[in-house]
Amino acid sequence: MTALSLTACAAPEEKAAEPAAGANPSEVAVVKINDSPDQNRILPAKDDAIAALLPAKTAAAGKLIIGVGAAGSGFPPLAFAATDNKTLIGSEPDIAVAIAGVLGLEPVLENASWENLFIGLDSGKFDLGASNITVTEERKLKYDFVTYRLDNLAWLAKKGSGTTVTGPKDIAGKKVSVSSGTNQEKILVEWADEAEKQGLPKVEIKYYQTNQAVYLALGSGQIDLHLGPNPSAAYHVATTGQTEIVGTYSGAGKDLQGLIALTTKKDNGLIKAYSAALDKLIASGDYAKILDRWNLANEAVTKAEVNPPGLPIEGK
Structure with missing residues (x-):
């Protein structure tokens, strides 16, 4: 499921940034998150x-x-x-x-x-x-x-990639980054092995030290996808407009x-x-x-x- 835009239901103090000159008006606007101490949080009445x-x-x-x-x-x-x-x-x-x-x-x-x-x-x-x-x-x-x-993981791609990821066949032949030593690395390796067993092109797994390095690699085409926690991916999608979530997967793996x-x-x-x-x-x-x-x-x-x-x- 693709992550939804923050624009429609953002808190009252948050708003979409003005689109850049010449920008395609059909594209989802970037959201400016309220990161001030005054959060105007929802505080329901006592039940x-x-x-x-x-x-x-x-x-x-x-x-x-x-x-x-x-x-x-x-x-x-x-x-x-x-x-x-x-x-x-x-x-x-x-x-x-x-x-x-x-x-x-x-x-x-x-x-x-x-x-x-x-x-x-x-x-x-x-x-x-x-x-x-x-x-x-x-x-x-x-x-x-x-x-x-x-508890979901997200497949993150450059905005407008035209990619959808639902299974190992969708990452075959692609360059995919992941954080070393994580549960998502284990899942990515399993998917890469399954794609290879199906006779599909090999997945090239790449590693970066920071999220910023990942985003730069996606933007420049050095990698096609990144597999990581859905929340951080969703935040980058909403606040930069540079990426998109093209698939999600349970953080517990295929059985749970x-x-x-x-x-x-x-x-x-x-x-x-x-x-x-x-x-x-x-x-x-x-x-x-x-x-x-x-x-x-x-x-x-x-x-x-x-x-x-x-x-x-x-x-x-």
Whole structure:
């Protein structure tokens, strides 16, 4: 599924940039993302019936402490620092803040390293982890999950490439980049091997150190495709207008749809409230508005799932 344009449903403070002189008016306009501290986030009204699902201790505290693993430069459009270099913005904070609104709690966003995010969940410092966390069977031993996004990879190409990628035959004979040591590299190698087994032209796999190098390679024709996380690809599509997503694929591989989930310490009594709040956001349309704002509509789920099947434990 091709990523949707941010233009139609962007937040009120965001708008499409003026097209360049001589530009084709039929082309999708580039979106100027609001990266200021003033985010004008969606904050729904409290739903008393859903708030009643909260444990008494959390309800009495009146706050939802949200851990986000975005230390350093962060990960646009998921979670990153605003122009003040401290306010957390992105789709993950937006979803978590909206959840807090439904529950009638004050959202408190706290930035952490990936490791400290889980330490905070373990200790109870964080009520909620909202940080692109994939559901795995190993993590389910310690945490409860409620799903809110598909975990997808994206095939990124130069805009106007005319390419569509649905299987190994579509990358045969092409130059494709991927980050070394990642799950997407494993998938790309499997696809390349399958294309070769079918007697198709060999896939040339290339590696670059940074996303910027990848984008330059796509623009200059040094590579035909890049396989990487859908969110970062969608962000580049929306904010530059130079690339397009020509296919998506589950981050868990061919046998399982990977899922991204809100995360909390196992059996702490919070997961039912989170699940009901997310379903309320989906029903109201606020959920779709948040994903559209960050160009992540192609990762939307239709309902919240509590502790669904996750990536299997290695060797089992």
